[in-house]
Amino acid sequence: MSKPGLLVxxxxxxxxxxxxxxxxxRQAQRKRLQVRVLPLDDYNVVSASVRVPRHRTRQRSDNRTGTSCVLTSVSSPGRPDLRASGGLRVLHHRPRRPSGQHEGLLEVSLQEVSPRRLSEAGGLRHAGLGGLVLPQVRPSGALLSQRGVTETYDLLSLRRFNFVAKKLHKRLVQLGAGVLLPVGLADDQHDLGADAVxxxxxxxFWGRVFALHPALADxxxxxxxxxxxxxxxxHFLEAVKEKLEEEEVDEEELGGVLRPAPSQARPFAARLLSNRRxxxxxxxxxxRLLEFDITGSNMEFAAGDVAMMFPCNSTRDVLKFCELLxxxxxxxxxxxxxxxxxxxSRLPRPCSLRLLAQSxxxxxxMPRRSFFELLATFSSNEMELExxxxxxxxxxxxxxxxxxxxxxxxxxxxLTDFPHTTADIKxxxxxDLFPEIQPRSFSIASSLQAHPNRLQILVAVVRYRTKMHEPRRGLCSSWLASLDPAQGEVYVPQWVKKGTLKFPKENTTPVIMAGPGTGVAPFRSALQERRAEGKNANILFFGCRSESKDFYFRSEWEEMVRTGHLTLVTAFSRDQEEKVYVQRRVKEKAALLWDSIANRNACFYIAGNAKQMPSSVCDSLKEVFQEEGGLSSDEASEMLEAMERSGRLQSETWS
Incomplete structure (x- = not known):
């Protein structure tokens, strides 16, 4: 019998x-267990399901590592997590399309991953953790305040609390996995965060593991x-360059990656053409509105898709990091x-410490609890260690x-607050101590049909104050804002991913969009695309603080209105004594919206900050259904839910 192992x-x-x-x-290592920690996308479920002989059904383990327990950890903001989708697609072998918001997840049919065969391959004991990441109340904007989708929420996200963890747990049970203990559903909104669960x-979990394998106690x-x-x-190189088997990479390229083919592994270095406030x-x-030249990249995108990129730390932070350590x-x-x-794979070979800290x-x-756990193992100073x-x-x-x-x-x-411990860091x-910079995503704010070989994004620069002396700054938005093509050529490696918003192909289907602030970015792409295709049934609800200060793309909207391609409804919240938001304008246009939705099968889209706006717009829509359609409160809610299930109500919101 192989030694018990753990796959996380x-x-x-x-x-x-x-x-x-x-x-x-790390806890498993301390308990001297064999352990592997992998992203779901890197674990080949199909391969695992065919490598174990069919007669070995009593001793259930991963054939390659002796794994007798699989533990999954997924973080879900009320909808499927992008990096979890690959593994989940394989596990859910029944072909179906849950809704427009969940395209690409749980819908691929892989008949070879049947419950019986996966049971033979693992029949593993399974335990699962989930986490719901809800918006933090702080003065940030889109993607944070950038126009991005770090965290997206379905309109019914509270009902779908820990959706991914629940779905994965249910499917593994269907496939024959033994349940080690109930799924853990964590909530980042708890006073103690997810750790409370x-x-x-x-x-x-460890109590169950030791009960199942008493020999581990020895x-x-x-x-x-x-x-x-x-x-x-x-392994540091001598001053004289040493020959390496692999080709060196030009460190001038941000991120230390080569050009074409555009993907996360090898993004395309797009030249920044303009960076305009x-x-x-x-x-x-x-x-900022940033425009990139993507000529020769073979990038293709449609309205609703997102541009992905890795930001860089500031020169100031890089030098401070090197000085402290x-x-x-x-x-x-x-x-x-x-x-x-x-x-x-993102690190070139060889790599400089400057590039490591920069990219x-x-x-x-903001460090997590694990950062302090590891720091404590280095500390030789009694006060700091305590x-x-x-x-x-x-x-x-x-x-x-x-x-x-x-x-x-x-x-x-x-690190500055713990100087003695910092000096002890090897x-x-x-x-192990610092996490890898995660890619940032921005809704693309342009269409290739209107701007060939160009890609534009709308970025709100994140800057706010706390009790700290220095203002807090968003990593990616501050980095992008600092790039100046007038000072020399600037290249930003990036790639494109399919977004969650899907627009109708039919020419006659009306599209209604509510996009206050930088939430209007994907709708600008959609309107440019639809205008080029002759789709004129477009209604845009746009909101901002002031008509004279942050009315993005005003001249474009007015031109589309003049040519009959757009019905524009605006809400300027600070231009009068009483604050006016897009949700109020939605109620004021009740007759137009009811006719478009009930009689013309219109699709409704919401994009923007997730704090209150999405739910307020939905509440306004329900009032429209009640006033114009004569529906009861319950019937209005059911109609809204039916629209979401059918893909006629979609949202892309972020904290």
Missing amino acids: LYGSQTGTAQDTAQRIG IDPWLSA RTPLREEEPLPPTYTF VTDASHFQDV GLEPEARFTLRASGSTAVP FLDVGA KLLEFSSAAGQDELHGYCNRPRRTALEV VDYLL
Whole structure:
């Protein structure tokens, strides 16, 4: 019989589930268990299902690693997580289309992954964690305040609390997996965050593991204060260039990646043509329209699709990072992985410490609990160690929240507060300590039919204050705002992904769009596209603070109105004593909306900040259904839900 092993799979878009999965992996290592931690997309379910002989049904394990338990960790903002979709598609073999919002997830038919065959391959014991990431109340904008989709929400997201975790758990049970313990449903809105559920759930999980495998109790676990081996080791090159087997990469290209074919692994380095502020100079919010030249990229996109890119840390933060850790920025190294872990493909070989800090390590992020846990293993200073252990403990999470979360303190600022511990950090642990910079996504604000070989995005620059001396800045929006093509050629590696918004193909189907602020970005793409295709039944509800300060694309909308391609309804919230928002305008246009939706089968789209606007617009729509259609409150709600299920009501909102 093979030794019991643990396979931890995660689906993560913002890094929350990945951090939890890696935390579980470290706990398993301390308990001297065989463990693998993988993203769902990297785990070949089909391969696993065919490698185990059919007669081996009593001893159920992963044939390759002796895995007897599969643990999944998924972070879900009320809808399927993009990075979890690949693994889930395979597990759900029944062909169906849940709704327009869930296209691409759980709908691929792979008949070879039947319940019986997956049961033979694993029949594994399964335990699952989920997490719902809801909007944080803070003065950020789109993608955060950029026009992006870091976290998107269905209109019925509260009803779909932890949708992915529940769906995956149900499907694994259908496929024959044994349930080790009930699924854990965490909520980031809890006072103690997701750990309020994760901590007791993990305690129960390890209790079950040791009950199933009593022999594990005989193994002496590693002490908590003893550092685990680093995931990677750094091998520094001599001053004279050493010959390497792999081709060197030009570090001038941001992100350290080669050009074509556009994908996350190899994005296209698009030349920045313009970076123009579209808000008045006196307006508090700096919003930019950036245009890129994508000639020769073979990029194709439609309305609703998103541009993806990796941001870079500021030069100031890079130099501060190197100074705090006593690193020589120009020192060049190669990485060697321990075990079966792959070396990050985004890093060139060799790589400089400057490039590592600039393009890979998220040194300016707000650190998670795991950051303090690892720091504590390095610390030799009694006072600092005591505080780090407190921040790492379940009992100290309220203190940690006050120290880190409320003021949005960055990892660099934490290192400054713990100078003795920082001096003890070994370079080999950098990739364990700092998370990788995650790609950012922006709704594309242009159409190839109107702007061939061009891609435009609308970016609100995130900048706000907390009790910290320095203002808080959004990593990607601040980086993009700093790029100036007038000072020399600037290239931004990027690729395109299909978005969640899908627009009707029929020429006669009306489209109604509610996009206040930077939420109008995907609708500009849609209107340019539909205008070129001769689709004139378009209604846009646009809202902003002031007609004179942040009325994005005003001249374009007015031209479309003049030529009969658009019905424009505006709401300028601060131009009069009483604040007016798009949801009020929706109610005022009740007759037009009822006729378009009930009689002409119109589709309704919402994009923008997720705080209150989406639910308020939906409430206004229900009032329209009641007033103009004579429906009861329940009937209006049912009509709204039916529209969403059929793809006639779609949203793309973010915190």
